Amino acid sequence: MKKLIALALVASALVATALTVGTTRGQSAVRAGNGSATTLISCGKTRTIGLLAPITGPAASIGILQVKWADFYVRTYNASHKKTKFKLMKADTQLGGANGNAEALKSAQAISGSSKVLGVVGPAGSNEVKGTTAVLKGGGLAWVSGSATNTTLTTDGTRTGYFFRTVPPDSAQSKNVSHYIISTLKLKRVYIIDDQEAYSTGLADEVEQQLKAAGVTTTRDGVSQQQSDFSSLIAKIPRDTQLVYLPWQLPPKGQAFGQQMKTAGRASIKLMGSDGLFDPAFASVGSNVYDSFFPVQPADSAIKAYKKTHGGQGDYFGAPSYVAAQVVGGAIDRSCKNGKATRAEVRGQIRKTNLKKTLLGLPVRFTAGGDLRSGSFGIYQSKNGDFARVG
């Protein structure tokens, strides 16, 4: 018996040691990244861009648009270039899924660990950007998001020189939203509900502050992103509320909320979503639904060409991801002029990006923090089940 106990103790100690060593090595790998910033990579004919997007999961309806636009960039580039090609290494982040940021982290590790990847498009969510910073930065990669708008992503100093975005930040979105509520809709009683995620609470804080400063009565509440039953929360909303603001990321949740508002006899209360809810699912709730969205130029030739090959659909939520791919692709091209490049070089080239004309309707140059130098959000209203610009 004593021998058995002794054997068991020795075995446990061995297992614990092995686990500790393995974990430490794993952590080192995560910190350094298998493809490090200064490793010289032979560019070859086909270069690889990493793509982090919610391909499946609750945000799949908007994530898939980002994938389609990024694919469209690659197809367009490959059709017009004979000597060099691009391909995408896609990884699913399942934004809003049951596992939180775990899927995004796994996907970032896979991309960072691939020695062929020189730059990354995505991820989509602000909380995902925060969650994957250590891995992507540790791998020396620059990443350009076409939708992560939380203001602090470019102001907290954590990812300066590594993270860039082709959409304006929430500090611009909040100003446009508040201005529309105060000056155009002229409302006095607003209820704000965030979904507890970084993107949502940041934007809700800014809008709440601006509305209060203008004398609008605001009430603030929060709900878990995993929730589907909003009936009790809706019961708390006073019937004389004029607008409910939902800075959420998941269109199915926005749709469910709107439908439950109707069932609860509150159909007359306006709903306004943020760019994360810019989807026909949310628009289908009714004509008193508004949303804010980043700029696109519908008359741009790239958008026209996209619509032609996608059944007339603009899929505008994904359009900034096209520009993000354009930024990363252009940086890789410039870095690979002598046939070899490092991730650090690509990062440097992304910082120097100067696209004079893009489908956003504005030029793309980055500030030191990684934001666009200009850009504002438009306000849209639901008409016949889709959003049309009204402000």
Add this chain to the structure above:
Amino acid sequence: MNWSLFFDLTVSGLTLGSVYALIALGYSMVYGILKLLNFAHGDVYMIGAFIGWYALHALGGPVSPSVSAWIAVAAMFVAALIGCGLLGVVIERFAYRPLRNAPRIAPLISALGVSFFLQNSALLLFGAAFRNYQSYDLIGSRTFSFGNLYFGTPQILTVSGALVLMVVLTVIVARTTVGKAMRATSYDREAAAMMGIDVDRVISVTFFLGSALAGAAGVMFGLVFGQVYHYMGFIAGLKGFTAAVIGGIGSIPGAMLGGLIVGLGESYSTGYLPQGSTFQNLYVFALLIAVILVRPSGLLGKAAIKKV
């Protein structure tokens, strides 16, 4: 006192509580007979929600169904009741029956395994995208108001449907031969077998009924709250289990009472407690702990007497 808020929260709590009561009934019935906590029950509820969605879309979808809206709703319920009932029988036959004489931890682990199996099978088969019942388009947007009380059509459907199903179950258990056999088996399985009762068949019927109720609960959830997705069964199953324990695990009236208490508790905590909507799960499970500390056998459960 804001009576309007109170009534709204009460309606919301009763609606949700009805769903939880149907889930809790399945837990109680299975525990009563087999002394097994069927942790896969919440995922049977999820499968029921998907069956309902697919049945609706087989009939043309919520916007323009090929039959009248109410026939479509009835078809959704029938499909979920039968589909989940059969699923429950299959689960019992292959995951629990072989372990009936094993130590009690074995079927418990098996139940957890079945839960993960169902969840991931749903992910594989149906994908991770949310499905929306669009009940607003299907059965209309009529809201009934009585003073400060507002009821929507899906809520009336859920509460009345749950009530009907509970009454039917009570009649089956109290007035039919198979119900008598179920009660005998739950009281003493060996003695019931000796009296000529086909215990295997009785257990299969129990699983069929419990799982059918869970399937119906899944359809009701979809109609009221709109969305179905592959991991919706996890937290609903936990709350159904909580309801069964609060009411007294093994007790059918206890399961119904527990479900309503959990639903109302969740609703009132959202409405009245600090950060209620964010921490409603915290408040519900705190209620579970409080009830168990005061009354370990649940509100309507009976303390077990062991021969020493």
